[in-house]
Amino acid sequence: MIFAGLSLAQVLGILGGAAAFATALYILKLRRRTVAVPFSKLWERILRDKEATSLFSRLKRLLSLLVQLALIALLAFALGDPRAAATLIKGRNLVVLVDASASMQATDVGPNRLGAAKEEVKKIIRGLGGADRMLVAQMDAAVTPLGPMSGDTTELERALDSIKATDARADFPRALRFANDSVRGLENAEIVVVSDGRLGDAVDASGKVRVADDVKLTYLPIGARARNVGITQFSVRRYPLDKSRYEVMLEVTNTGPEQEDIELSLFGDNTLVDLTKLRLKPSERLPRFYPNLSGASRTLEAKIQPLAGSQDDLPADDHAYALLPERRRAKVLVVSPGNTYLEAALLLDEYLDVEVVSPKDYVEKIAPTNPKADVVIFDGATPLTAPRANAIYIDPRGPGSPVKVEAELKSPYFAKIERKHPIVRWTALDDVNIARGHKLVPEPLDKVVGASEEGPILIAGQRGGFKFVAMGFDVRESDLPLRVAWPLLLLNSINYFTDEDAQYISSFRTGDVWRVPVVSPSGQARLKAPGGGELFVPVHEGRAVYLGEHAGFYELAGAEGVGDEPVADPKNGADSGARTVTSFAANLLDADESAIEPAKELVVDGKKAGELSGFQIGVRREIWIYLLLAAILLTAVEWFTYHRRITV
Structure with a gap:
């Protein structure tokens, strides 16, 4: 027996x-007080009876003394926290990885899988021995330890209650590496994985993860159960020629394992x-395509709901979100002596604000102050100085051309x-007829x-x-203006400049690190999450960096913040009214x-995980708890015997 609290000498001293x-x-001598009575003969018989029972009274007082001494002994030894020596040596060190990924929101067990997992972990906590220590960690797209390695059951249950489900896949290799590092060098180490088993292989960029x-x-x-229907793809894009219309693919x-009937709703x-x-x-995977839709200017949502007789146990994948690219107006400056084909396209x-100027007016009036346009189109006119703007060059010539122009080509194709x-997406240029053109010489980084x-x-x-985009021929010397590819080529190029091309991301994936462009001189941005909460995220090289774990619509604001007053613009003057909200x-x-079919077993690097054992609820190895319970029971016994006049 070893005393983990006070030493044996201290316990014996107390x-x-x-x-x-x-x-x-x-x-101490019992001091009796004198009481006057009216007739002493009346009390002589009572005093004789008392003398006859004096021995029994002494025995009762001795029993009361023994009860008090036993109570003191119990309390003194409880302060010493006595434990078996083997218990102190063989305590377990556990890391419990609780799966909080999207599949743990399944409702096939009540209230859901995560709730059932918490109840199972609580049983483990309440079955810990006196020398056992545990660390609880949440496992989703990241791994989050929720406290230190501890044997305090109250602290462990508080950490367990803080686990919340996310809309992301669990990064099992990362969590397993964390658990390995946490138990390295500890005796009787154990890693407990509480999950539905939808974890994938324990392999990452560094290779297979092995358990010691x-x-x-x-x-x-x-x-x-395993019954579930979910939305697994969802994207949207506007039409290049009519940005009031759009198409959706999901x-x-x-x-x-069973046939399911669902209702699919699309909201704009x-x-x-x-x-x-x-x-x-x-x-079955069923793709759906919605062409030529209209009416929505910004948000799109898809929802599915099971019909009567069908079952859908996972609500996390029944809802998908997307944003249409903003239809902002682009300013286009056309420098041309006159080209009806270009202006008509x-x-x-x-959503294009087009201004047409002659080459002479551009050189004399606009070039000295730099054109205030998103795109400048030079049609057969190449200035000596390139504008500080995105530009399209049609048949460029001379030293001002962004690429070197060489010999003339006869009938190129x-x-x-x-x-x-x-810029050539959705176009057919293979059979375009061109009378003449010029060979362009690209620089190493050009495409x-x-x-x-x-x-x-x-x-x-x-x-x-x-x-820039450079076209080595005059479109009027070809049949390109007579084809649909001509306006598409122009509008694709403008979209390419203004980042409204087919690479537009209508939604991010949860579980990834998002890098969202934002203007914020303070080095951080304010992120408004789908649930309404707000937090600050760091900004690195003009992009807000955040590990997203929940589906829905987000708002990202720069230094001025959402809803704040307009900030001073050093270029355009104070109160510019601009707010960088994305x-x-x-x-x-x-x-x-x-x-969501649960896995019956877990295999890591060919090693099958064992079953949980050795945890019994209500059995504690701390002897001091039982000593205190005995002291409380003894106090109750003394109270009862005192009032029954047994020990007094």
Whole structure:
């Protein structure tokens, strides 16, 4: 026996002192007070009876003394915290990884899988031994320890209650590496994984994650059913030629083993756009395409709901969000001696503010002060000094050209096209007839988008921090203006400059680190989450960095913040009224996470995790608890015997 609290000498000292004090109180002479009575003969018989029972009275007082001494002994030894020596040596060190990923929101067990997991972990906490220590960590897209390694059950349960489910996949390799590091060098180490088993392989960029041979790996499975239908793809884009209209692509997946009937709703700006009833076979993926939609200016949402007789146990993947790109007006300056084909093509987009000037007016009036435009189109006119703006050069010539112009080409055609480049998306240039053109010589970082057999005739690149597109022929000397590809090529190029091309991200994926562009000189930005809470996130190189774990719509504000007063603009003067507020959406969109069939076993690097054992609720190894309970019981016994006149 070892005393973990006070030493044995201290316990005996306290016991001896308290016992001596209590005994002294009992052996003090009982002082009787004199009481006058009217007739002494009346009391003589009573006094004789008292003398006959004096021995029994002494025995009763001795019993009371023994009860007091036992109570003192119990309290003294409780202060010493006595424990078995083997208990102090063989205490367990546990790291419990509680899965809080999206699949743990499944409701196949009540109240949901995460709630059931918490109840199982509480049983482990209440079954800890006196020398056992535990660390509780939340496992989702990151791994978050919720406290130190501790044996305090109250502290551990408080940490467990703080776990909240997220809309992201669990990063099991990272969590396992954290657990390995936490128990390294500790005796009787054990890693407990509480999950539905939808964790994937324990492999990351550094390779396979291995558990040390002297560390016990335990798996506590959660979950019962596998019926679920979820939205696994969702995206939206505007039409290049009519930005008031848009198209939506989504995918619905039945990950369960049974046929399911669902109702799919599509909302634009909170208004119902489409309502469809679908039937999905087991493990079926059903894509849906909505072309030529209108009416929504900013937000799109998709929702699914099971119909009668069907079951959907995971609500986290029943809702998807997307944002349409903002339809902001772009200022376009056209420098041309006159080109009806060019001006007519630009009129197709109502969100373009087009201004046409002659080459002479541009050189004399606009070039000295730099054009205030998003895009400048030079049609057969190339200035000596490039503008500080994005530019399209049609048949450039001379030293002001962004690329070197070489020999004239007779009847060139597009023999090679970089079809993945955004400026030629949805265009067909293979059979365009060109009377003559010029070979363009790109610089090392430029991209040749189109080339004839003799050399490049369509190049995209960057000069001085601004993008450019150079076309090595005059469109009026070709049949390109007679094709749909002509306005598409122009509008694609403008979208390429203004970041409104097909690469627009309508939503981020949860579980990834988001890097969202924002203007914030303070080095941080304010993020408004879907639930209404706000937090500050760091800004690095003009982008707010945040690990997103919840689906929904977000608002990101720069230094001035959402709803604050306008800040002074050093270029345009005070109270410019500009606020850098960016909205974006986030979704789960993970077919693997939507597959919620619980795994019966967990295998890490070929090693099967064992079953949980050795935890019994209500059995504690701290002997002082039982000593205190005995002292309380003894106090109750003394109270009862005192009032029954047994020990007095």
